Amino acid sequence: MVGNQLKRLDGPIFITGHTGFKGSWLSLLLNHLGIEHFGYSLEAEEHSLYKRANLERVSRGVVGDIRDLENLSKVIKDVRPSVVIHLAAQPLVLKSYQDPLETFQTNCIGTANVLKAAFETPSVEIVLVITTDKVYRNDNSGKRFVESDPLEGKDPYSASKVAAEAVCAAWQQMSKISVGPKVLIARAGNVIGGGDFAKNRLIPDAIRAIISEQNLFVRSPKATRPWQHVLDPLIGYLKYLESAQSSLSVELSLNFGPLEPSLRVDDVLEIAKEHFQERLNVTYKEASQEIESQTLELDPSCAIAKLGWRPQWNQEESIDRTFMWWAKTLATPNNALENCLEDIEIAIGKAL
Numbered sequence: 001m002v003g004n005q006l007k008r009l010d011g012p013i014f015i016t017g018h019t020g021f022k023g024s025w026l027s028l029l030l031n032h033l034g035i036e037h038f039g040y041s042l043e044a045e046e047h048s049l050y051k052r053a054n055l056e057r058v059s060r061g062v063v064g065d066i067r068d069l070e071n072l073s074k075v076i077k078d079v080r081p082s083v084v085i086h087l088a089a090q091p092l093v094l095k096s097y098q099d100p101l102e103t104f105q106t107n108c109i110g111t112a113n114v115l116k117a118a119f120e121t122p123s124v125e126i127v128l129v130i131t132t133d134k135v136y137r138n139d140n141s142g143k144r145f146v147e148s149d150p151l152e153g154k155d156p157y158s159a160s161k162v163a164a165e166a167v168c169a170a171w172q173q174m175s176k177i178s179v180g181p182k183v184l185i186a187r188a189g190n191v192i193g194g195g196d197f198a199k200n201r202l203i204p205d206a207i208r209a210i211i212s213e214q215n216l217f218v219r220s221p222k223a224t225r226p227w228q229h230v231l232d233p234l235i236g237y238l239k240y241l242e243s244a245q246s247s248l249s250v251e252l253s254l255n256f257g258p259l260e261p262s263l264r265v266d267d268v269l270e271i272a273k274e275h276f277q278e279r280l281n282v283t284y285k286e287a288s289q290e291i292e293s294q295t296l297e298l299d300p301s302c303a304i305a306k307l308g309w310r311p312q313w314n315q316e317e318s319i320d321r322t323f324m325w326w327a328k329t330l331a332t333p334n335n336a337l338e339n340c341l342e343d344i345e346i347a348i349g350k351a352l
Ligand SMILES: NC(=O)c1ccc[n+]([C@@H]2O[C@H](COP(=O)([O-])OP(=O)(O)OC[C@H]3O[C@@H](n4cnc5c(N)ncnc54)[C@H](O)[C@@H]3O)[C@@H](O)[C@H]2O)c1
Pocket: 016, 017, 018, 019, 020, 021, 022, 023, 040, 041, 042, 043, 044, 064, 065, 066, 067, 086, 087, 088, 089, 090, 091, 106, 110, 130, 131, 132, 133, 188, 189, 190, 191, 192, 198
């Protein structure tokens, strides 16, 4: 029973990036499971889920920068968590081309700061660092990546996450030669769900186009991505942590992705049309194939075998739930929090 299994997870959990899309859902999931948590992030963005659902009422945390080691160390020491989940990042590929240095400072040096602060806090047993499916060397052959595949990030975002993984490997080694927390890495696919409003991501772009009654310009309709509902990897992360707390040997990195082959961008838009009909108008435009990879496939077999984890929703269901969340929330904006809680109830219930 996934709910009860996850309740065995010992907190408090320190979350970096709790004001972001995944951090907001994680805070709500932990509340639902009764697991204590505390967040550390930059100020929530204007149209974020955090603001839309008024999450400052239900999630504890402070505004802080992971590049500020002194402040980060002080806050972690005060909170005395058993687990750190490191989500904070500059996560956007196109923005990383505009500001590669800031992307590296946040994603690479920021990760080193989180690990250093966690290693100097005696209560911390495990640090789970969230990287991405984009760390794998991708020649667009359609290969399903497994954990042992070579890493190589082409664009600045992917490269900064490969650098973050190199940082993790250094702290994994330090943990081995002297006593320190376990350092684990989780790589998820294209995470979707209600409330994501980041720029240059397909579903938020579609929602912005619907709200502003503008055309949606789509770069690569045939590109494939491993779409997954945000609650699936989040439940996977908690299972990973529970397994690391209860057993001595644990995989150092795991993929969390859908079971079936990745769907195309235009498949996602077909499902969007079912919810928004003529309110969604799509225009396809040429894009440089060099900017983002055309195919991306993630093999989650190891997480399935080692943790007994499985996605609760396939890709079509995940996309459908996401657009359903938006249709309900755009119709009744005050219900954003309620709509998240409904998805959490269903995801936990499905996993029974
Ligand atoms: N959303 C996806 O599709 C996806 C897929 C794979 C991996 N990831 C990874 O998951 C994590 C969360 O992604 P998201 O989609 O929730 O991103 P997001 O942009 O919604 O949230 C990012 C969070 O990080 C915080 N942050 C950014 N810079 C910071 C800094 N210098 N100091 C402190 N906090 C800072 C922000 O305040 C925010 O809370 C990232 O590490 C991302 O790379 C996301």
